[in-house]
Amino acid sequence: MAPDARPAPGNDDLARIFHEIGDMLEVRGELVFKVQAYHRAADAIARAPFDVAPAYAVGDRRPIPGVGSAIGDKIVELATTGRMMFHDRLRAEMPASLVELLAVPGVGPKTVRVVWQGLGVETLDDLRHAAEAGKLRGLRGISAATEQRILDGIRQLDDRPQRMLIDRAQSVADDVVAQLAGAPGVHRVVQAGSLRRRRETVGDLDLLVETEDPDAVIARFLGPGPVDRAPGAGRVRASVTLPRGPRVDIMTMPAGVGGTYLLHFTGSAAHNVALREIARDRGWSLSEKGFLRLGADGEPMTGAEAELRTFPDVAGAYRFLDLSYIEPELREDRGEIAAAREDRLPTLVTLGDLCGDLHSHSDWSDGVHSIEAMAETARRRGHAYQALTDHSQSLAIARGLDPARVEQQRRVIAALNARYVADDEAGTRPEGAVPGFRLLHGCELEVRADGTLDYDDDLLSRFDIVVASVHVARRQTRAELTRRTLNAIRSPHVDVIAHPAGRMIQERADLDLDWEAVFEAAAATGTALEINGSPPRLDLSAERARQAIEAGCLVAIDSDAHRTTELDSLRWGVGQARRGWVEARHVVNARPLADLLAWAAGKPQRVGSH
DNA sequence: GCCGTTTTCGGCCCGACTGTTTTCAGTCG
Structure with missing residues (x-):
């Protein structure tokens, strides 16, 4: 053969x-x-x-x-x-x-x-x-x-539990922290491990407890309480398995020296190993307890000569190695240490940088809540804008909108926006809302199996924002799937490619795409690639997000909310973006409304120039 | 097997916990 x-x-x-x-x-x-x-x-x-x-x-x-x-x-x-x-x-x-x-x-x-x-x-x-x-x-x-x-x-x-999606992990961790934090002798409890690094899935929960009485804290942690098994428990650390839940590891630490403890317990393992190698080269052994001076034999010195350096915070520990502070999301040994040494770490995007959200649904298609409820929730969250992007006509399973329904929806949205303007003028704006909030009319446009788009150009040109995605015929060849995605990217009307890999974590694999071609076309046309914040998606992945911005692409961080509470999913998208080294300047929805609309309206020229 | 602005050979991260091979090896994170 x-x-x-x-x-x-x-x-x-x-x-x-x-x-x-x-x-x-x-x-x-x-x-x-x-x-x-x-x-x-x-x-x-x-x-x-x-x-x-x-x-x-x-x-x-x-x-x-x-x-x-x-x-x-x-x-x-x-x-x-x-x-x-x-x-x-x-x-x-x-x-x-x-x-x-x-x-x-x-x-x-x-x-x-x-x-x-x-x-x-x-x-x-x-x-x-x-x-x-x-x-x-x-x-x-x-x-x-x-x-x-x-x-x-x-x-x-x-019967080992699957790794948890990050929202579930966060919720379980918050519960355990609430129980521990009230205990006597506990100064504070810090969430560490992969959850602190905002990994998309989390296996174990790692919690650091600052206390002067580790014995009492560990005894309390081990029970009585909702503990299923206690596979390991010592004097300074312990680990339990919650019933139908994850394993929880706690480690105690003395007050005032948390820097190296936090480093150690946050990880990743590869990041820690790299730090210890640097410390060793400089004559120090690094562990959670701090930096121990190495003797001539290469072993930590003991007795009267022993020297231990500790730090109250993580930044101090990094400074001791001549590194600038590295955010937890970057600690994967993927170039962050060299960047810290040369003081060229990215200024990572934050939730506060986002002005709005470009992807959400209402009960007009497959969402749960009304347009008004979705908009009102977004407005009270302090968004400057929220795009409503119900599905397009061919996605029948999601009750996609035909052109007539799109026109009806446009009038509903216009009426709501008129009301928001009136609120601003009358001073009756609700708490949390910012002046000038605007509900944008968008759609989640189906890229059909043959690669054509689900609405004609005339209708598409009338949306504020068009988010395109591939849902059907996922098993096509790489060439076909890539061609469909490139068709969408090159359309003068498509502003964002939603969940570009089409994956569902632990359930459905990525679409087989020629990613280099996708990034190149997206960069050339100024089409944004989405970092979808819905926990089962988190798509682009952190790795692809990083490749995308390095290729010169813009990204959008969206919630893809189908109910009001899911508008919070922006936070998971931000975590994923940060893991991908994304800065606010890369994110289209970190732009104020006028700039965002100028970018969206400028698409035909951007495409035409290439 | 990899790697190198002290090395192309000789290093390669660190400690807690467990059980058993009673002074330490195996496993884990």
């Missing part, structure tokens, strides 16, 4: 293979640094901004951090021959199913190796049966109690 007859492996395929190699090498007992090297390379490939295999196959070996000559050669080999001998050899040496055992809590590579070589255990089922039959005890390092823990671990694996 000719090499070009099979589809090239995608970045995700490559990442999966190299992670598997890393896991197998670990079970084999290989040097941990080698194992780490494979995992690090896999992660870097997964987030590379280009398709790695096809590029490497034709000799375009663009540098990827953590991918050197050996792993690079393996990518070329796989991309050109469809095979990777090293991987094949490992699979011949040990069953690939062994790596699944590593997912069992409490089971690591050493245990996997022992049960495999000692009992021939190859799969999770093998492990369960062996444990149930009492065959594990007696193996080196495994007692009856350990055997039971392994069984418990397998059970946890079966």
Whole structure:
């Protein structure tokens, strides 16, 4: 079979293979640094901004951090021959199913190796049966109690909760914080971990508790209360599993030295490792407790010579390393440390920068609340404008509007705007509202399966804002899907591409698009790409948002609200944008109304000039 | 296996907690 007859492996395929190699090498007992090297390379490939295999196959070996000559050669080999001998050899040496055992809590590579070589255990089922039959005890390092823990671990694996979407995680975290914060001896409780970094999904909740009495705080945390299991509890940290909920890790810290504790517990792990490497190069060991001076032997000094530097806040800890303050959303070891060293970190967009929202629905299509209720909620939130963008006619499942309904809707919106003007003039503006609030008439325009747009140019030209999206025929080829998206981008009437990847987190994969072409066209035409704030979407992803602005694109941060409460989803969109290094200057709806309308109205000229 | 304005060889982040191999290895975050 000719090499070009099979589809090239995608970045995700490559990442999966190299992670598997890393896991197998670990079970084999290989040097941990080698194992780490494979995992690090896999992660870097997964987030590379280009398709790695096809590029490497034709000799375009663009540098990827953590991918050197050996792993690079393996990518070329796989991309050109469809095979990777090293991987094949490992699979011949040990069953690939062994790596699944590593997912069992409490089971690591050493245990996997022992049960495999000692009992021939190859799969999770093998492990369960062996444990149930009492065959594990007696193996080196495994007692009856350990055997039971392994069984418990397998059970946890079966009913382990999925990662939570960020809005759910925030709500659970707020509840736990409220319970802890009232306890005696607790000065404050800080949410850390991936939630503080505004990751789109959250596994565990990490909370830092400032207290002088860690024993009492941990005892209280462990119960009585709504705690299902307490897998681990020590003197300064503890972890519990909430019933039908996530695991919650708390760590206590003394007052006044929170800087390094917050760094440690907020992560990410990769960011922390990078910071510790910098500290080590400068003669200090960094842990949550602070910076410890290293001696001539490279170990922290002890006794009278020991020197510990602590900081009340995170900024102080960064300053100690000659770094400017890095926002939690950027702490992923994706260039933020170099940027901090050179004082060229972005000034990230904030919720307060947004003047309005360009994507929302009413009960005229598939929303829940009336136009008036949606507008009134947005107005009282202090928006300068809110775009109502009900679905267009062909999306029947969402009760898309035909042209006659669009005309009716225009009159309803005009009447509401007239009322807002009257309120301003009469001084009867509601609390929270700003003068000059305007409800914009928009639509969420369907890009049909054949690539044509769902309203004619004449109707489209009469909207204030047009947000276009692909909902149907998602399984088309990359070429077809890209052509449809580019059609929308190049239309003189389309201002925003809504949820460009069309994904639903944990449910529906991204559309298969040629992203470089999408970014190029969006940048050339001044069409904004949306960062949709609805928690299951958060689309663009943070990585793509960053690629988009680097390609010169504008973005819009929208709620896609279908009910009044969902107008709050802007905050999740802002978090996602910040993870994508987005600044206010990149965001069209951070512009005041007049500037926004000038941008939207200028689209025909912008398109025409290219 | 990767990487280098101290190194192309010799390093590679750090500590808590658990259980057991009673002085430390394995696992985890």
